[in-house]
Amino acid sequence: MSLEDQFWRRVQELARTLLKQATYDYYVSQAKLLTIVNDTATIQLDLPLKQLFWDTTLQSAIIQAGFEVFEVEMKVAYVFSDANSPSVLEKTATDSRGNNGSQQATITENLVQEYVQEKPGINSKYTFDNFVQGEGNRWAFAAASAVSESPGTAYNPLFIWGGSGLGKTHLLNAIGNKVLSENPRARVKYITTDNFINEYISHIRLNTMDELKEKFRNLDVLLIDDIQSLAQKKSTQEEFFNTFNALYDNKKQIVLTSDRTPSQLDGLEERLVTRFNWGLPVDITPPDFETRVAILNQKIQEYSHLTFKQEAIEYLANHFNSNVRELEGALKNISLVANVKQVDTITVDLAVEALRSRTQAPTTMNVIPIDKIQHEVGQFYGVSVKEIKGTKRVQNIVQARQVAMYLARELTDNSLPKIGKEFGNRDHSTVLHAYNKIKAALAKDDNLTLELQTIRGKIR
Structure with missing residues (x-):
């Protein structure tokens, strides 16, 4: 690890001890150490308004890290990833690195190149190539792909909704990565709604709302995650409404994600909900x-x-x-x-x-023998364990067999092959079929739900 890396890691460690997690995420997580030259660290921030916080709250962390790693009092220069011209970077490079001509030119050129290649807020590891398609996300994937190929013309806005951890954020970032791969100078921004709210509040406090408008209303593609967090935030909703209109009227692409459909977003103004429905709402369901x-x-x-x-x-x-x-x-x-x-x-x-080891609470799984499940299911349906393990296809026996397999999957940690072995050496695909069939039936059949509740009570 280089001395520069040691210094930056130490700054981050000290910042974590000083700040709450949410504050650290907002002010520090997006910051980057670009170079250290002549005892001056050049730090890139995503917003100019964050410099005041760094100059006050985090100055002590920078000084301490400088003495620990380099044994000097480290000075700081700042550049900003949302600057509109490489000349801003060039000026910062000149001011912070002295007058060494060739070194200065090289550093300035590198900074300009990094600025051009910057992907604001976008995680480069999330692409369409490594997104696994299935029945539950096929339409969302197709819509996101179409948007990335023709921003502002296909499905605008695109509204992707579904539960947590299903790939909504992956698709947002994949869109951004694809757009930037086709046009590195495209103005693309990925941001969570919580961070949009935080930026709005900070600009209000510092009386710099023009900067916020300049930043968001001149984008080519806005990718905003978890829009449901905007509920009940009336003043922020007003700003987002105006931002949405500015982008939409200029045929710029807007992509939003949520855990609910637009019509289910309680606490959002009707005019926003209406606009979310202008384009294409598409859902992602759990993978099969x-x-x-x-x-x-x-x-x-x-x-x-x-x-x-x-x-x-x-x-x-x-x-x-x-x-x-x-x-x-x-x-x-x-x-x-x-x-x-x-x-x-x-x-x-x-x-x-x-x-x-992932759960602190003790688990009861795998302490229930499969033969006990077979016995209680057999008792309830009036069939023997031998019949459950056998090959007869009589309806009540098949029902008991499939219920027993379902409960063995639900109540134990046994693998599908192991469960199949306990049911007359059946293949794991048979167990999976039984499990899926009972699971689907439970969603429609209240009587079956009551039957399984009764059997579970006897097993436990």
Whole structure:
């Protein structure tokens, strides 16, 4: 690690001790150390209004880090990623680095190049190429792709809604990355609604609203996440309404995400809801089993030192059936457990152990024997365990068999192959079919829901 990296890491560590997490995220997380020359650190901020905060609240952190790493009192120069001209960067470079001509020219050129390539707020790792498509996100993916190819003309605004961890943020960033790959000078901005609110409040406090208007109303593409957070924020809604109109009237692309449909956004002015419906509202639903397996197969490529057994992958895909983000967290836990145990093959047992470590509360899963589930289900439906394990296709036996398989999946940590083995050496696909069939039936059949509640009570 270079001395510059050590210095910047130390500044971030000290800032974390001084600030609350939300304050750190807003003022520090987007900041970048560009260079250190002649005891002057050049720091890039995304907004000029944040310089005052750095000059006051964080000056002590910079000085302390400077003495610890370089044994000098570090001075600071600032540049801003939303500046409108490379001349701003050139002036900052000149002021902060002395008059060494060739060195100054090189640094200035590098700063200008970095400015041109800046992707404001966009995470470069989220692209269309690494987005796993499935039935639940196919239309959202197609709409996002169309928007990225022809901003401002196809589906404007594009409104993507769905639950947490399903890929909405990935698609927003993928749009931004695609647009910038086609036109590096495009004015693209990704921002969460919470950060938009924070910026609005800061500009109001500093009486610099013209800067905010200049920043957002002259964009080519605005990508705004979690728009439901705008509820009840009347003054911010007014500003966003005007920003929306300015962009829309100039045929600039707007893409929004939410956890609800536009019509379900309580606390938002009707005129905003109406505009959100002008373009294309499209939803993302939880991925099906096959899509979750595909997502896992892609994610585990990041853990090239580990080999995942197929049944372990299927176990994880069944365990997390609604949130892709939880899948990513589970893989991190599995990697940690594997490192501690010094193993490189991930089995179902290791996956189970790793997932248990994710929850502080003790789990009751896997303490219920499958034969107890079979016994109680058989008692309820009037069939024997032997018949449940057998091959008869009589309706009441098939019903009992599928319910027992469903509960074995729900109440234990056993893999699909293991459950299948306990039901007369059936294939894991048979167990999955039974599980999905009962799950679908529960959504429509209140009587079946009551039956399973009664059986669960007896099992536990």
